Amino acid sequence: MNTLESPAIQMRGITKRFPGVLANDHVDLDVYPGEVLALLGENGAGKSTLMNILSGLYRPDEGQIIIHGRPVHLRSPREAIAHGIGMVHQHFMLVESLTVAENVVLGLDSTGFVLNLKQVGEELAALSARYGLPVDPNAYIWQLSVGEQQRVEILKLLYRGADVLILDEPTAVLTPQEAADLATTLRQMADEGKAVIFITHKLDEVMAFADRVTVLRAGRVVATLPSRETTKAELARLMVGREVLFHLSKKPRRPGRVALEVEDLEALNDKGLPALRGVSFTIREGEILGIAGVAGNGQRELAEVITGLRPATRGHVRVHGQEITNRSPRQAIEAGISHIPGDRLGMGLVPNLPVSDNLAMKAYRRPPLARGPILDRRALYRFARRLIEAFRIVTPGPETPVKLLSGGNQQRAVLAREITAGRGILIAVHPSRGLDVGA
Numbered sequence: 001m002n003t004l005e006s007p008a009i010q011m012r013g014i015t016k017r018f019p020g021v022l023a024n025d026h027v028d029l030d031v032y033p034g035e036v037l038a039l040l041g042e043n044g045a046g047k048s049t050l051m052n053i054l055s056g057l058y059r060p061d062e063g064q065i066i067i068h069g070r071p072v073h074l075r076s077p078r079e080a081i082a083h084g085i086g087m088v089h090q091h092f093m094l095v096e097s098l099t100v101a102e103n104v105v106l107g108l109d110s111t112g113f114v115l116n117l118k119q120v121g122e123e124l125a126a127l128s129a130r131y132g133l134p135v136d137p138n139a140y141i142w143q144l145s146v147g148e149q150q151r152v153e154i155l156k157l158l159y160r161g162a163d164v165l166i167l168d169e170p171t172a173v174l175t176p177q178e179a180a181d182l183a184t185t186l187r188q189m190a191d192e193g194k195a196v197i198f199i200t201h202k203l204d205e206v207m208a209f210a211d212r213v214t215v216l217r218a219g220r221v222v223a224t225l226p227s228r229e230t231t232k233a234e235l236a237r238l239m240v241g242r243e244v245l246f247h248l249s250k251k252p253r254r255p256g257r258v259a260l261e262v263e264d265l266e267a268l269n270d271k272g273l274p275a276l277r278g279v280s281f282t283i284r285e286g287e288i289l290g291i292a293g294v295a296g297n298g299q300r301e302l303a304e305v306i307t308g309l310r311p312a313t314r315g316h317v318r319v320h321g322q323e324i325t326n327r328s329p330r331q332a333i334e335a336g337i338s339h340i341p342g343d344r345l346g347m348g349l350v351p352n353l354p355v356s357d358n359l360a361m362k363a364y365r366r367p368p369l370a371r372g373p374i375l376d377r378r379a380l381y382r383f384a385r386r387l388i389e390a391f392r393i394v395t396p397g398p399e400t401p402v403k404l405l406s407g408g409n410q411q412r413a414v415l416a417r418e419i420t421a422g423r424g425i426l427i428a429v430h431p432s433r434g435l436d437v438g439a
């Protein structure tokens with residue numbers, strides 16, 4: 001990066017409020033041509049909001065955007081791209097039923113002449129080759145993997161002549177190999193003089209991809225540093241606001257009896273296609289088994305079959321030797337299985353019910369919460385208060401509807417309930433989603 005150059009973008013005093021939330025609080029940010037800038041922060045720090053402002057999707061309540069020295073008002077993404085600023089959002093904005101080339105030209109002013117899609121395809125192929133973004137211009141979006149769709153979004157921006165490219169958590173949907181390829185592409189774009197901003201909450205990516213890093217915490221910039229002059233520990237401290245331990249001392253353990261046994265398990269996904277094909281493993285008491293893989297390769301279905309939410313078409317699930325294959329979720333719970341689902345608002349929590357009821361959902365059938373057929377509300381409140389304190393759930397009180405909590409605190413509520421209810425086996429799908437590095 002050439003620091004003698006003047007910034008491509010200057011954001012000055014940017015403030016953005018949502019009802020009850022100060023998402024961006026007088027944020028200053030500079031981006032230079034030729035650099036990859038990481039925008040680092042925990043969930044809810046205000047990263048997406050700030051970049052949605054820079055890409056013309058949101059208007060700031062206060063503050064100014066200066067592009068190559070000139071103050072501008074960006075009233076839409078179209079105006080932003082006219083100034084060379086484009087963003088790849090976390091949720092792609094492609095039309096599934098159209099081809100790659102059609103998506104790229106969609107929304108362009110084709111003043112009077114019919115767009116020549118063949119020529120667009122050729123130009124795209126050239127951009128693909130130049131930036132290492134392989135994708136077939138004639139393929140339909142629905143035929144493409146998530147990684148390929150992301151490449152289409154990037155190509156779309158390049159085709160429109162963007163020289164400031166913003167990517168919102170781009171690696172979240174990529175395999176490690178795809179992420180490494182993306183890093184190469186970003187570096188090349190920067191080497192050609194473009195400015196690249198990528199949003200992340202992953203410290204390793206800052207170190208691997210970025211020239212500089214700006215850290216946001218609770219809507220404010222807490223630091224901007226060259227990544228070569230900082231460490232993961234420092235970045236974590238800046239991001240979270242306190243010291244973070246990276247190394248847990250794991251003592252060697254002597255595993256106990258077999259707790260869960262999965263044998264030759266097969267199941268279908270929601271589309272009726274095979275999701276699990278002969279999965280077998282055992283877990284003993286005292287063990288943690290990690291299941292790794294790119295999302296969409298059967299992890300969710302596996303958790304659902306074990307917890308009784310999805311039928312197995314073949315094979316066995318046994319808990320302490322007892323067959324529980326294709327029993328109900330309630331029977332799985334009674335066998336000692338608890339479940340932290342990947343989708344906390346879909347399956348983990350009832351949004352409109354109070355925090356207390358959500359915490360008690362697995363305990364209310366048994367004493368001390370149940371006295372015979374009667375639910376003891378006072379015992380329920382005591383139970384909830386104890387969990388709120390033990391798991392440091394930030395909530396105005398046990399009566400607050402759980403939907404009003406932040407994502408991280410909702411996740412703590414699910415963890416609190418499932419860990420407390422656990423009587424043997426905990427199935428956790430992305431348990432750290434939404435939690436900061438400290439938690």
Ligand SMILES: Nc1ncnc2c1ncn2[C@@H]1O[C@H](COP(=O)(O)OP(=O)(O)O)[C@@H](O)[C@H]1O
Pocket residue numbers: 018019021022023041042043044045046047048049050
């Ligand atoms: N459209 C919106 N309406 C209301 N609140 C929002 C909206 N977008 C973001 N927020 C809130 O603003 C804060 C910052 O959110 P966001 O910019 O998405 O954070 P990040 O991208 O760093 O995770 C959060 O508290 C979030 O709930």
Ligand SMILES: [Mg+2]
Pocket residue numbers: 047048049168
């Ligand atoms: Mg975000």
